[in-house]
Structures are given as C-alpha cells and as structure tokens.
Amino acid sequence: MKQVDVIVLGAGAAGLMAGIEAARRGRRVLVVDHAARAGEKIRISGGGRCNFTNLGIVADRFLSKNPRFALSALKRYTQWDFIARMDAAGIAWHEKTLGQLFCDGSAKEVVALLTGDLAAAGGELWLSCALGGVRREGTGFAVETARGPVRAASVIVATGGKSIPKMGATGFGYQLAESFGLPLVETRPALVPLTFAEQELSWMAPLAGVALPARVGCGRVAFDEAVLFTHRGLSGPAILQISSYWREGQAIGLDLCPGVDVAAALRGAKQENGRALLRSHLARLVPEKLARHIEADLGLEAPLGTLSNAVLERVARQMRDWPLRPVGSEGYRTAEVTLGGVDTDALDARTMEAKGVPGLYFVGEVVDVTGWLGGYNFQWAWSSGWAAGQVA
Numbered sequence: 054m055k056q057v058d059v060i061v062l063g064a065g066a067a068g069l070m071a072g073i074e075a076a077r078r079g080r081r082v083l084v085v086d087h088a089a090r091a092g093e094k095i096r097i098s099g100g101g102r103c104n105f106t107n108l109g110i111v112a113d114r115f116l117s118k119n120p121r122f123a124l125s126a127l128k129r130y131t132q133w134d135f136i137a138r139m140d141a142a143g144i145a146w147h148e149k150t151l152g153q154l155f156c157d158g159s160a161k162e163v164v165a166l167l168t169g170d171l172a173a174a175g176g177e178l179w180l181s182c183a184l185g186g187v188r189r190e191g192t193g194f195a196v197e198t199a200r201g202p203v204r205a206a207s208v209i210v211a212t213g214g215k216s217i218p219k220m221g222a223t224g225f226g227y228q229l230a231e232s233f234g235l236p237l238v239e240t241r242p243a244l245v246p247l248t249f250a251e252q253e254l255s256w257m258a259p260l261a262g263v264a265l266p267a268r269v270g271c272g273r274v275a276f277d278e279a280v281l282f283t284h285r286g287l288s289g290p291a292i293l294q295i296s297s298y299w300r301e302g303q304a305i306g307l308d309l310c311p312g313v314d315v316a317a318a319l320r321g322a323k324q325e326n327g328r329a330l331l332r333s334h335l336a337r338l339v340p341e342k343l344a345r346h347i348e349a350d351l352g353l354e355a356p357l358g359t360l361s362n363a364v365l366e367r368v369a370r371q372m373r374d375w376p377l378r379p380v381g382s383e384g385y386r387t388a389e390v391t392l393g394g395v396d397t398d399a400l401d402a403r404t405m406e407a408k409g410v411p412g413l414y415f416v417g418e419v420v421d422v423t424g425w426l427g428g429y430n431f432q433w434a435w436s437s438g439w440a441a442g443q444v445a
Contacts, residue, residue, distance in 0.1 A: 057081045057177075059445045060196050060205040062184055062226070064091035066434035067417025068211030069167040074442020075209075076174035083205070084171065085179045085198055088221045092164035094213070097220070098431070103160030105139070106132040106435070107428035108152035114425045115433065116297055118238050122397035123422045123433060126405070130439035132432055142166045151278075153427040187229055193412065207412040207445040209405075211438065214391025214418040215240060222385070226419035227394065233410050236396040238421040242388030243297040246288035247305070247379035256346060258284050263340045268308035269295045277311055282343075286379060293426050296382055297392060307375040310338050316369035320362060327358020331368070338372070347371065390430050394421040405441040414441040 061072045064086035076082040090096070095103055107114075110132050115123045136154070139146055144166060145157035156162055171178060185197030193206045212226035227237055249257060260282035267280040269291040281289035295305055315338065322334040331353050335344035348354055351368060360368075382388070395415045399408055405420075407413040416437040424430040 054195070055083070055201065055203045057083045057203060057205045059083070059207045059209060060085060060194070060203050061209045061211055062086075062187075062196070062229075063211035063213060063417070064088065064178060064180065065211060065213050065417065066092065066095055066167075066431055067213075067438040068209065069171060070435050070438030071209045071211060071414070071416055071442040071445065072176045072178075073167065073170045073174055074439050075207075075445050076171060076176035078443070080445070082171075082174075082176035083179065083203060084176060085182050085184060085196075085203075087181065087183045089181050090164075091168050091178060091180060093220050094217070095164050095167075095431075096160050098160055099155050101160050102155045102158070103163045104149075104153050104155050104428040104431065105146070105163055106135050106154050106432045107425075108132060108148065108154065110429065110432055114429055116243075116392060116423045117397055117421050119397045119421075122400075122402050123436075125402040126436040126440040127432065130436040132428075134439075135432065135435045138166070139163075151427055184225065187232070189410075207414065209414040209416060209438075209441050209445055210419055211416045212419055214394060215385045216242060216388040216391045216418075218385055226415070230395045230399075230407075230415065230419075233407065233413060235399045235407055235410070235415075238393040238396050240391050240393035242382050242385050243392040243423050244293040244389035244426050245296045245382040245384065245387055246283060247286050247292055247296055247299065248381045248383060249286040249377070250380045253377065254284075254286065256350070257282055257286060260342055260346060263342050264289060265309065265339055265343070266311070267291055268311040270306040270308070271295050271299045271303060274298045275306075275308075280307065285383060287377075290426055293389065297423060297425075299379065301381065304376045304378045307377055309343070309372045309375065313338065314369075315372045316362075316366050319357070319365040319368060323357045323360070323365070328356050330354065331357055331360065335368075335372075389426070390423055391418055392421075392423045394419050397421050403440065404444045405437055406444070412445075414445055416441050 058080040059075045059082045061068045061084040072084040183199040196203045261284045264281040268277045276291045276294040278290035332344045332348040405414045417434045
C-alpha cells in the first residue's frame with residue numbers, strides 16, 4: 054500500500070493549491086484526479102483566459118449559510134497574494150471590469166504554474182485515476198484508487214461541485230462527507246442561465262442574440278451588467294449573478310435603462326418629432342429588435358405624438374421594472390458553480406478541517422461557500438486550499 058502524509062482528492066484550483074502548500078511544508082503529497090488533465094475548469098474559465106481573482110473580495114459577495122465562514126481564509130491568503138504569485142511567474146494579466154482580473158494570454162499558464170509548483174515542491178500527481186472509498190484506518194485514512202490503495206495521515210477533499218458534468222463533475226465529495234457524518238446544505242446550480250415557459254419563449258426566442266446593459270433584481274439584490282436573450286430564456290452576467298439568489302416561484306425585475314429617466318426621454322422625443330413611431334425612439338435606448346417587441350407588446354404601434362404623457366409613463370414603467378417569472382435554470386450542465394455543499398458548521402474556518410474527524414479537510418466548491426461571478430470562486434479555491442495546506 055502506498056504511504057503518503059497527505060492525499061488530495063481533486064486536481065482543480067483548490068486541490069492543486071492545497072497540495073502545493075502541504076508539499077512546501079515537507080509533507081509527502083499525492084494529488085489524485087479521475088480527469089485526464091489537471092485544472093480543466095481553470096483552462097476553460099474566462100473564455101480561456103481564466104478570471105483568476107477579483108480586486109473586490111468582501112464577505113457579502115459570497116453566499117453561504119454562514120457568509121462569514123469564508124473570511125478567515127480569504128483574509129489570510131488574499132487576492133494580492135495570488136496576484137504576487139502570478140507576477141513572480143511572469144504571467145501577464147489585466148483588469149477587465151468590476152475588478153475582474155484575467156490572464157493576458159492563456160489560462161493554461163495558470164494550470165502550468167500550479168502543476169509546476171506542485172512538482173517543484175515534491176508533490177506527486179496521478180491523473181486518469183478513479184477514486185473509490187475513503188475509510189478511517191487507525192489514526193489515518195485508507196483511500197481506494199484505480200492504481201491501488203493509498204494510506205494517508207490526512208485527506209483533503211477538493212472534488213468540486215456538480216456543475217459542468219461534461220468536465221467530469223460528480224457528487225463524490227458530498228457522498229464522502231456524508232459517509233463521515235458531516236451535514237450538507239442542499240445543492241443547486243448557480244451562476245446559470247434562467248429558463249422560461251412556452252408563453253414567454255414565444256416572444257423571447259425571436260430576440261435570441263440581443264444583448265444590452267441592464268439591471269436585474271430579485272428581492273433586495275440587484276446586479277448591473279449585461280443581459281442576453283437566448284432561445285431558452287435569459288443569460289448574460291447579470292442573469293448569472295441573480296440566478297444564485299433566485300428561487301422557483303419568484304419573479305425577477307428587469308430594468309432595461311438603469312440610470313435613465315425614460316419618461317422624460319420619451320416626452321422630449323415626442324416634442325422633437327411626434328410623427329415618428331414609438332419604436333424609433335425606444336431604439337435609442339435599447340436594441341431595435343427589443344424596441345419593436347416592447348412597442349408591439351404594449352399595443353402602441355402609433356406615432357409618438359398620438360400617445361399621452363400617461364401612456365409614455367406606462368412605457369417607462371415597463372422599461373424600468375419589467376417583471377418576468379423564470380420557471381427554472383439550464384441546470385448543472387451549464388452552471389459555473391454549485392450552491393450549497395458541506396455545511397460550514399461542520400468545518401473549522403481557520404483550517405478547513407472537519408470537526409470530529411481529525412485529518413479530514415474540505416476545500417473549494419465542495420464547501421457551502423459560493424462567490425459572485427468574476428473571479429470570486431477562484432479566490433475561494435486559492436484561499437481555502439492554502440488554509441488546509443498549512444496544516445494538513
């Protein structure tokens with residue numbers, strides 16, 4: 054039986070980080086993944102350029118039953134620490150929008166950095182190696198793998214969530230947690246496009262491909278980013294963000310012109326050229342296809358001059374607070390992350406160790422910590438992996 058000090062289950066962002074840090078402490082480390090390549094989600098992220106962190110890391114941008122749980126790791130290994138690691142490796146990067154940092158080149162540079170650091174620290178990496186059961190054996194653990202059993206003093210679970218199953222995502226980490234008596238917070242797809250019933254799709258589908266900056270709200274939460282109409286419903290950054298907060302049965306509110314006094318703009322347009330159709334003026338505010346839909350939906354295919362100011366107010370209300378009721382999401386197939394996971398009440402916030410199961414750690418997406426779109430989930434992976442790697 055192979056003997057190591059630390060076995061890391063999962064060679065994604067959190068797992069590689071944990072393995073590197075443990076190996077740098079002189080621990081004998083083995084990282085195991087059933088995928089053929091390490092860091093596959095890193096490789097495809099950010100359109101192949103990896104949105105590796107965000108400048109605005111704060112607690113209220115992470116969703117969890119206990120949103121403050123993530124703070125310990127995030128404060129001890131910050132976005133600046135990972136930026137410094139990128140700089141030291143000579144990987145060029147840039148800020149895109151809203152504090153989002155991307156590689157100038159390829160996300161493969163980040164994967165190469167991590168796998169290179171693991172090897173340099175003396176860590177071993179087994180890929181294309183399926184995992185089996187994990188059981189307590191004496192003061193350590195026995196882990197079944199396709200290459201034979203491995204005995205380890207510590208196990209770090211970094212198996213990710215259920216999102217993007219075509220990349221090999223499974224619920225393995227959740228099953229492992231339950232086998233050791235750890236509670237789970239119900240999981241669901243997050244950062245995912247929202248879908249609609251047939252009656253909405255009848256008018257949405259013809260708008261597929263139309264995108265615009267907008268504000269999307271649900272309850273007390275709202276995001277100002279792009280919205281994209283699709284054949285299935287709505288996507289785009291603002292929709293992905295709100296999907297983490299939306300629940301079945303709730304409506305979302307769409308503001309097509311955030312910061313614009315639409316009623317005043319329409320009254321001015323009416324005085325300027327009352328003979329023009331409403332859609333010609335709406336097309337100054339939103340894409341023409343959408344302007345035509347709004348005009349037809351309200352039954353106002355008439356010269357602007359024939360519309361009263363009260364009617365223009367009604368148009369403005371529709372533009373500023375358009376209630377839509379999704380029926381679901383595209384699910385784990387396209388979700389960027391998984392909400393929920395291993396209950397943080399069962400973990401030590403400083404070390405990520407399971408309370409009552411010495412030597413068992415959970416890091417990254419498998420834990421009930423989910424960040425906003427824009428590099429937050431990678432930073433949680435770096436930070437939580439780093440925290441476990443200091444002690445495992």
